[in-house]
Amino acid sequence: MTDLRHRTAAENALRHQHSDDKGSETEGRADRDGASDTEGKQDVPEVPVPADDTPEVLNKALSGLSSRWKNWWVRGILTLAMISFFFFIIYLGPMVLMMIVLCVQIKCFHEIITIGYSVYHSYHLPWFRTLSWYFLLCVNYFFYGETVTDYFFTLVQREEPLRILSKYHRFISFALYLTGFCMFVLSLVKKHYRLQFYMFGWTHVTLLIIVTQSHLIIHNLFEGMIWFIVPISCVICNDIMAYMFGFFFGRTPLIKLSPKKTWEGFIGGFFATILFGILLSYVMAGYRYFVCPVEFNNDSNSFTVYCEPSELFQLQYYVLPSVLQSATGWTTVRLYPFQIHSIALSSFASIMGPFGGFFASGFKRAFKIKDFANTIPGHGGIMDRFDCQYLMATFVNVYIASFIRGPNPSKVIQQLLALRLDQQLHIFNSLKAHLIEKGLLPAVEEAA
Template identity: 95%
Template structure:
């Protein structure tokens, strides 16, 4: 969204005097030094700071996009591992800010407890995922079956252990600071781990539900920056002075078009559209299936206005392309609010970036602040408009019951189907009988007409 003005850059790097006074109670975190690689510094030494930043961001963006293509090629398992690594890094960046802001490096056990809570929450969420998607494997192994059956109790016991450790670690004169950090840790877990878990769930629905939303956010970020850099004049929001209306609007239209085109390309490949499933025979993930109607070309009639402009009456589209408009619109309109939220957070603690992991971009959290909000929307969208009843999960629950319970359900279902089938058979017989009588009456009428005509002749 940037309009590239150096004065606005200064406003972004440091808070205003009034803001500094009002937030004087919050300790400042030192701004990190320039982290641009020396090679780029020498190559771009003759450029102004505005264009130097533009080139640094552009080069690193291309590098990250290339890495994104590579991990997509490597398949869903690698994508899941990358999501887990990103989650851990984002948690580390936010927790480190808390340590720096509240000078809590010397609190007893607290760094250990923060990572312990991360482990507990991941065990709970990923244990649920394993039970859902690897049910046959879990049922096949006795230890896994026990862990699955008592998973929630074990998760609660692990968390309760950490809770007791926190209470025992409370130290006089540090109570308030320790509870600050306790709350900081839990809010971080809510933001980071929960959203990462939703990303994994989206991925299991098909890689297209993972790639298209993430790509739309990336496209919106790039195109909004480009439109704002070259055409931006009107400030959008005070939290981010360099964001402009021109960048916001230009990014919206570019992202919608990009989402439709990307969806059209990806919908034709089973590798992207098939749900990620576990194959019991090969003990590996598979992404091969017969594509659903969502990924089959269909004819759509055009509105009269478009008919007069294009001369076409219908157009062939994948139904998923219609859904991609909703995804890309959310990425363009609501997605940036994740970035605004992150900007407000950073300004509250007077820091420029969450970390200096990526030169010109800041930390990993600076790149994923919008992605987490997008992941939640995609998960809710699939549950509301795409996913129907799942027979496999019903069968999983039935297999977990005792044999007598399974037999009772079988007999009840058999009686229900028998009754329903008999009723349909009777209704079908009545319909056939009525049709036969009607046919006989028509034949009789035809014979009488023939006889009448013969008599007259």
């Protein structure tokens, strides 16, 4: 019996020794594979949660309320303040709106990059923050340089330095980006390659989402401020009304990424936003200040928004479907055609817009943070407020290009004026022959 116990103990010792040897061999193999594999298995450090910066006045005034109602009042008061500020910058004109869009873009980029830097800084790797801002500068130079050339052609042609920058704009943009690319390659550090390329991708995805979309917002603004104000207002309305319906009536969870979002809030926000979009469009479509394209006046060196409104912004009669006729007793209604387009805009803001928020929620959950920042008490960071707006900007730009905008004669003339004189003469003769063939110009008899 004693021999049996000794033999069992010896077998167990051998098994443990074999297991230890195998573990040591595995560890040795991992070490030989390099630290780059190890870095991929390291846990991502959690980003510090911003402290509550709710104004002390509100904290004292709402101290007797539960956290749920306190948050409701804080969000409501700050929402009214932001809406008032939004009306104020609309009053200041399109140039101020463009500057605000640029400021929001920079702040959103800062909030996302700060999260990346919190992860990146713990590894003491060089140049990430500097290169991130450098790439932001390069991308903005590329996009806004194109915009300046398109919309301020006469001004650009008038100034020699601007004319040179415009002519070689894309080459200069590429050279700037290539410089940043080389700087990134030179900054690579042994044993941290994977993390550095991960952060390189982080920066570029952020640029794709933030800068591209803000550039599209400004393009929408040039089509007329109504194309800027109505979509943004629809997203704001949907966010507010979905919150209100969800707060008072919400019972059924909508999506796991955002446990507080409910089907009641989603459906209530949809119908409220459709109604809001139709009413807001009716009010704004009657003012040239909102419907006219934003153009740059070279004589006064300022923006102008005066024009003869297109058919899109002229009242027309529409025959109602038989179902609505029986329900309302009306046969026809008098609407602006833009109001019909506003239904598409508000529907997208209500159905697809929230997915921008869900995407942001998934991003925040990945890094275990509540908000991107604590810039706005009760709301989080600027990115928390504009996560749905960027999807909306892309949709509006695509919608205008697909269903609204036709060829722009002014841009065609700008391109013609940039050609050589012999090329301009060739186009003139070709156009003249075409108009004669169509009967729009009298035929010119050749001299005998």
